[in-house]
Amino acid sequence: MPFACIYVPTFPVAAALRAEPELKARAVAILEGKPPLENIFAVNEKASRMGITPGMTKAQAELCAELALRPRSALQESAAHAALLDCAQSFSPCVEDTACNTVLLDLTGMESLFGSLPEISRAIYHRAAVLGLETNVATASNPDAAMLAARGFSGVTVIPAGEEAEQLGALPIEVLFPDRLEEDRTEEDQKEEAGRLLETLDRWGIRSLRALAALPEVALSERLGQEGLRLQNLAGGISPRTLVPVEAPMVFEEAVELEYAIVLLEPLAFLLNRLLEQLCARLASRALSTQELRLTLELEKVPGFDQQSAINNQQFLLQSAIENRQSTICFVRTLRLPLPMLDARVFLKLLQLDLNAHPPGAPIVKIHLAAEPARPRSAQGGLFLPPTPEPEKLELTLARIAGMVGENKVGALELLDTHHPEGFRMQRFVVEAPQKSLRETPASTLTEEKSAVTALRRFRPPLRADVTLENGQPMHLVCRKKDVQGRVLWKAGPWCFSGDWWEREAWSRDEWDLALQHGETVALYRIVHDLLGGGWFVEGTYD
Amino acid sequence: MSSAVFSTSAATGRPFVFDAETVPEVHSLASASRASLDRTAEGGCPHTTLQIPERPGTQESLVARVLQSTIKNQQSRIPPASVTSASRLAIRPAPEMVSSGVPALDALTGGLPRGCLTEICGPASSGRTTLLLAALAAATRRGEFCVVVDASDALDPQSAAAAGVELGRLLWVRCGESSAQKKNSPRRHRGTEKSFFENPEDRIQAHSTNHTEHRLEQVLRATDLLLESGGFGLIALDLGDLPSQSARRIPLTTWFRFRRAVEHTPTILLAIEQQAIAGSCSSLLLQLGPPRDELKASIAQDNRLLDADNSGESAAKACPEPVEERRKNAAHGPSAPLRVNSSRGLTAGDIAAPEGRKKICLIGQSTFDFPYPAHAQLLTGLNITAELIRSRLERKPARSVTFESKTAWAG
DSSP, rough: OOOOEEOOOHHHHHHHHHHHHGEEEEEEEEEESSSOEEEEEEEEEHHHTTTTTTTHHHHHHTTTTTTEEEEEOOOHHHHHHHHHHHHHHOSSSOEEEEEEEEEEEEEOOOHHOOSSHHHHHHHHHHHHHHHOOOOOOEEEEHHHHHHHHHSSSOOOOOOOOHHHHHHHHBBBBBOOOHHHOOOOOHHHHHHHHHHHHHHHHHHHHHHHHHHHTTSSSHHHHHHHHHHHHHHHHHTTTTTOOOOEOOOOOEEEEEEEEEEEEEEEEEHHHHHHHHHHHHHHHHHHHOOOOEEEEEEEEEEEEOOOHHHHHHHTTEEEEEEEETTTTEEEEEEEEEEEEEEOOHHHHHHHHHHHHHHSOOOOOOOOOEEEEEEEEEOOOOOOOOTTTTTOHHHHHHHHHHHHHHHHHHHGEEEEEEEESSSSSOEEEEEEEOOOOOOSSSTTTTTTHOOOOOOOOOOOEEEEEEEEEEEETTEEEEEEEHHHHTTTTEEEEEEEEEEEEEEOTTTTEEEEEEEEEEEEEEEEEEEEEEEEEEEETTTTEEEEEEO | HHHHHHHHHHHHTTTOGGOOOOOOOHHHHHHHHHHHHHHHHHOHHHHHHHOOOOOOHHHHHHHHHHHHHHHHHHHTSSSSGGGGOOOGGOOHHHHHHOOOOOHHHHHSSSSSEEEEEEEOOOTSSHHHHHHHHHHHHHHHHTOOOOOEEEEOOOOOOOHHTTOOOGGEEEEEESSOOOOHHTOOOOOTTTTTTSHHHHHGGGGOOOOOOOHHHHHHHHHHHHHHHHHHOOOOSEEEEOOOTTHHHHTTTOOHHHHHHHHHHHHHHOOEEEEEEOOOOSSGGGGGGEEEEHHHHOOOOOOOHHHHHHHHHTTOHHHHEEEOOOHHHHHHHOOOOOHHHHHHHHHHHHOOSOOOOOOOOEEEEEETGGGGGOOOEEEEHHHHEEEEEEEEEEEEOOOOOOOOEEEBOOOOOOO
């Protein structure tokens, strides 16, 4: 039964580098603590080579000009941990969440899907890199051996079955104590116990796993107890155990806290792009798409910002931060898509267009982006199907057009069950692939040719007109706005309509159809007499 | 350069160079002369550098031969496969024609061409929108998705539904001034970075744009985006209510761009307008409206009828033909016979009111005494005349066709 372990060295630094990939080439140190008592919590290898060590104060670290200092972010670390779980879940359903920086997965039966163990290991490594994490991946015949190899060897390591003791023997004894490797805050007594054991082994001259595995069991048990035997079994790679599988939650959220508030759309788009790419990579690793994106922007309080009116605008949420007893204003935009999609560039453009139309109105200090997972759409193409717009392209096009003409001015029509002249509403235009091919369509419907129906062109809004009546019927019409005027050549009507009398917006009207001389031709118009409001209007022309 | 070479060859009556074999000695001679000329250009002495081998003939003939061979050498450098002679040009495939929804129009034009621009122009009430809705209905019946880019926000949903358009497959872009547009006009932020941290008062647009131009700009930009998006069966530009002066401001390059964008795609690009404005970019141009002779006769008859009506004479005397026949002969719109028809006693009560509509009469008049035709009488059987002005698809003489429309009650 092969097992794999994914281990992220210097996890807080890796989480920060995932949020800011441009820092990978630089020395990075993570700060923890409240200002001004901030200490170095974790460093990457470059910073370590420059002499920066955990525990140094911020003032000491700042002496090194090339060092990038970042505060520790719980949001970034939780997102990185979720990405690590997503990476593991994309290869095996049986995943153990060992630690925030360590994930074990059972690879039994996965060879037929992903190839040999080295190929799987490399695939895991590359998938983690796509998700923004620099990891060590190791496979072995038992979980603990894989975990020790991942902690001790960088890159990809494959330990064949039966060679665990030999392969792990060269590793230093410190790999058995992860809290010594990771300057993580474990329980103080556990830390002390680990420190005491390590000191004892060091005094014995035991500095590698091979040396520990070679010690006599009874003597070791007499001196160090059961913990000593456990460590010896680990060092020999012979500690079989079962995984404790977890089901990774289907929560796809990414967040970034900003040191300085941003007020321009361009830097915001830059950050959004990064978050969207990470979200899309995570969704892709789980073979999912999204149909809803929720963008939450935490805003800075500025003097000119009218908080109350903004909250009344219902795009804002007032959140109470319990820690500092201060309320924060969050600007929320929800992007609902007609179909599940997974394209970071399309999402970014849609969000940009949306923010263009609905600006937050205050500087942004924190960005939170969440995606609602959905199953990817499946469509079966066909040679004989009519052309269909691509949903991603179309959504982008519609958003651009909506930004131009207005949100409620583009879409599909839906007739309402009313006799009101404008009895329709606009709805979202959704492209659904035709279910039937033309071959399956009954021939009768295709060959059916309806005769042309006289169409009305509406004037929106209707044009006020002066109508001269004779015996109650219109005889002369003057509408200066459209240059519609003249003697009525023919007329028909009236047709009386009324409705909504039970509501405030009651309407009642008489419709007439008229023919007027229009230049060298004759034009047909529909005019309306508003019985409630009074006045005559030209509603449209028959064309 | 290549065109000059071809014309020279054609003018001299010789075969094209890439059909002829290259002469080796001429090639060497030409290269020697070219090398010497190059050196001369660098400042060397021509007498010392011109290395021409000894050949019989005078010096003038030698120079002419050198120049000629130089030209031939240049021609011979053109790979034969890169230029196709006119005689070998493949015939451009004819575009696929699809039904316009009006059989009479299909018989006239063969349908609407895919991948081409079709213009339907005519004055108000000439039947342009009727044709547009018929085409949209036919396209949506085929399962295609269609767009109407409406410059005047004039589409009537009830008419579209009555024409048989599947509204779920129709994207309607209603152009016009919008508040969002006012706030986020691209002109306002051109050249400057847009900050969303600003006072709301500052967002109010300072400049005033011509309304029609603004709509036109929206139409063109939306059409560009939709053509780029692709996948639509029919994209209709409804410029029917725009004044001709404004519509003519659309540069021909825009229409050329549209034509190129729609080329080799299954999309039909249809433009509804008052006058033809796309020039040679449109592959099919239909002019709607009455033939001029009939129109003049119709107007004259109208005036006679009105005069007769005013003088108390019977209108029937002015129109002795049978009512139905005259109505069919009308060019478009309700014609004089229709009015005579109504005055002869075809009252509103003779036509059954459609379901959902209530017909009433004015106070003090009975229904049967109402001397005016109803909706159905006025609008049913309107004749629409379409004239084929230009078709690049096949060489047909200009001709016209007349077909009827009917009234549908959708409200």
